[in-house]
Amino acid sequence: MKDLLVRRCLAWAGEHGMRADEAMLAAALDARHRSRDGRLACWDARQVRRFLLEWIPRHLAAERDVLATAPESLLTLLRYLAASGLRDPRGASPAELEAAVAEAEAEYPAALADPTRQGIGKFWAQTALDNGIVLDDERAVARFQRDVDAGRVRFDDDLLDKLLEAEFAGTGPDDERAFPQSPVALPPAAELAAEAARSEVVRQLTALTGWVGTDGRPLTKTGNPRLADARELAALLDTGERDLRVRSSAEMPRVSLLLAWAKKAGLVRVRTGRLVPVAKAGPVLRDPETLWRRAFEAVFELGAAICAPTFEGSGSSMLATAFDELLPDVLNAMYGLPAPIPVARLQETVWLACQEYFLLDPDEDGFRQDVWRRQVERDLLTVFDTLSSLGVVEASHGVPDELYSSDLRPGVLGEFGELTEDDLPLPPEARARLLPRLAEPGPLVRLTPLGTRAVRERLLADGRDAPLLGELADAEAGELLGVLAQHYTRETAAAELDGWLAAHEGDVEPLLDAVRACPFRTRASAMLSTLVEALPDGRETRARLRRDPALGPVVLTALLETGELRPEDLTADEHSLLLAEGLILLLELGGPEAVVEQLRESAGRGAPELVAEVLDSGHPARAALEELRVLVYEPMLARNARLRLMPSPAPGSRGRPSGRGRKRRH
Structure with missing residues (x-):
């Protein structure tokens, strides 16, 4: 498909007086293919900047004059996608893309000149070019590698160390392909805004900020509210902790969580031993929907507050430590599901992720692992309780849909045939624990419409494809x-x-x-x-x-x-049209080599005549027929002309003596 797009784009550019470099067009398509969503025809300002200011400096080693064509080549590609109806309407408009290219083009020379933007592969490729090595010459590249190993090639050691450090730290762009999401439906915006206003956490955060007041509230030396103030706040927020027998407000988990939540949401802050309101938070507090969004984004930083230790001195749980990485995965796993998902299924996948995150020894003491696993399970229940109070998830209780157990047994028929042991998503011991739990009633969760919208916005911000039903109503x-x-x-x-x-x-x-x-x-x-x-x-x-x-x-x-x-x-004309359609499809999918090979197998020496029939079939795809003529028919004729076998002349012809009329020896 890439070769076809590049070929058609170059032809279109020539017809419209535009310029494009073949290598840069291919590079732009490679950049979109090797991205989070992989949509070749979906471009926005972020993707434009990623290609020109990140991808090329990081990956492409070429002569300066070739690299200089990138902005113009990209602009031609974007114009071609729009003109040919290939543009993904969920990306930016053509006018927005033109502006984005112009803006990135101004920064492009500096990005190219910055050596710290290149990757390790680019570093060595550019070093080879600087030493006169032709990268397509395998022998020359192998010789260059030997010279590097022998210390005969000079290069910037300090720069290489910085690039290696950045590579191991993972500071480069995330090009790993993400799992595509199914389209979801959402209620009207007004319904979502009303739902946000009904959120328990929105009410509590608003009340908490009002309780702090303009003068603020004093804090103890440990940074916590005084116990009397905390009891007053617990009654105001209805956390059920007013009459708890505690020695410190830090032992009131719900009050502590809401205080941490208000701080992370930018509603209150600590100043000179007092808890005071943030002046700029006034407009947010007057807009429940904006406050809800602010509270949702703050959740990902609240792992230690949500997953508080069971008892003092027990330390943070695994889930609390990896909270900012694991919670997005949990919410993404729930996104777009047709039925509520059993919490037990999520508990097993989160525990599996924790084992990988912390590199647990599989031979670790079984009792200790069981304690850690149960703590993770309890913490995940607390997470869902917290998300439920915000309005992100809806909790229920019942027997899970068989959807969530159907992929846990080998031999069951799946989308691509019978599932084998290697196809199953969980290890045997996890399945052994999980399957009985999925056969009986248990806690279930699903994303609410508010939660679905919030998770979708995070997916989009991460560069992922998250379709929304109704978003294409105005598309071409x-x-x-x-x-x-x-x-x-x-x-x-x-x-x-x-x-x-x-x-x-x-x-x-x-x-x-x-x-x-x-x-x-x-x-x-x-x-x-x-x-x-x-x-x-x-x-x-x-x-x-x-x-x-x-x-x-x-x-x-x-x-x-x-x-x-x-x-x-079919009529004779329809047969010709179908023959043409088949060859054009093969040309698009496999290229001219595939067409020539197919013709050799099916038509032999009659291949040119067969292609000539196709070219004269009246097929409506004129551009495709022209490609067939230029890429297949004309080379085939030229090849046949060069290799033509001359027919053997008949005996007695001028070309070869027959043996008759031979001179006799005297």
Whole structure:
């Protein structure tokens, strides 16, 4: 697909008087492929800056004049994606992207010149180039490596040490592909705002800040409220701790948590031994939804307060220590699930993560591991209780859906066949503990709409793909179908398409026109298939399009695949169109080499004539036919001309004597 996009983009650029470097176009697509979401056609300002100011300085070693073409090449690629209907509408608009490229271009020379931005691979590749090594020459590169090992190559030791330190510290951009999320639905914004205002924690944080007052409250030498003040606050916040027999307010876990929460949310702070309000927090306190968001983001820094030790001196739990890393994983695991998830399932996965995080010895004493595991399980229950009070999760009790146990037994039929032991997500001992718990009632949790929105916003901030039903209602028809075909399930695609049609007076024709205009046959086929599956009368609509001048080949292919047509039902012209469609699809998916190999196997010496028939078939994809002519047909003719075998002349011809009329020896 990358080669096809680069090839088409270069051709388009030539037709429109734009410039682009082939290597830079390929690099831009590589950068998007090797990213959190991997969406080649989804670009925003962050992705523009990542490519120009991070990816190229870190990964690409090339001559300066080649690197200098990057901003212009990227701009050409972005314009081509928009012009060809490939742009993902969830990215920035074309105008926003133009501005982003211009802004990043101003910083680009300095980024290229900064040696600390390069990765280890780039460092050595650039060092080789500086020493006159051609990177495509394997022998020269091997010789260079030997010279480095022998100390015959000079390089910057200090810079290499800094780069190695940064590499091990993980300070570079996170290019690891993340698991794609299913589309979710959310209530209207007004309902979410009202739900935020009803949050118990929002009420408590507002009351706590009011209780602090403009003059503040005194703190003890240990930084805690005086016990009398803490009892007063417990009554105000209804934490149930007013009458606890304690020696210090630090022994009132809920009050301590809310105080820590208010500090992390930027509502109060400590100044000269007093707890005082933050002056800039006034607008936040008057807006419950903004306060809710602030409180949610603060949760990830509250591990020690939420997972407080069971008794004094027992130390922090594993979950508290790794809280900021494990809690996002827990919430991401809950995101978009169709049924409440059993807490027991999450407890096992969190315990497994803790074992990896702390590198526990598998031969560690079993009793100690059991104590640690039970502490993690208790702490996770406390976490869900806290999140429930904020309104992030909804807790319930019951028998878990079998969805959460169906992947824990080998031999069960999964999405890709029977599950083997290696396919199962948990080790045997964890499954042995978990399966009985999943067969009986237990605590269940699911994200609330508020929680779903908040987690989705974090996913998007992390560069991940998190579709939202309804977000494509204003998208162009071609961009809509492209996204649905690539990223949505059949059910969610139908729901999104219903919303789009409702916003466009139910008119299907623009969608069909978008398929007709699509320059890529693989994409056009997927778009039409998505449309057919999503429309109630989709199959009837497709059948009527059999003789559509633009859609005919795609429709014929689909009708044959579904058995609605048989090969003997096709006319001679339809056979030619199908032959052309097949070769074009193969050219898009496998490149010219795959087409030539297929033709050699199927047509032998008649391959040029077969391609000539395809070129004369009247297939509507003119750009694809031109590629077939230039990349396959003309080279095939040239090759045949060079290797043509001359026919043997008949006996007696001028080319070869027959033996008759031979001179006799006297």
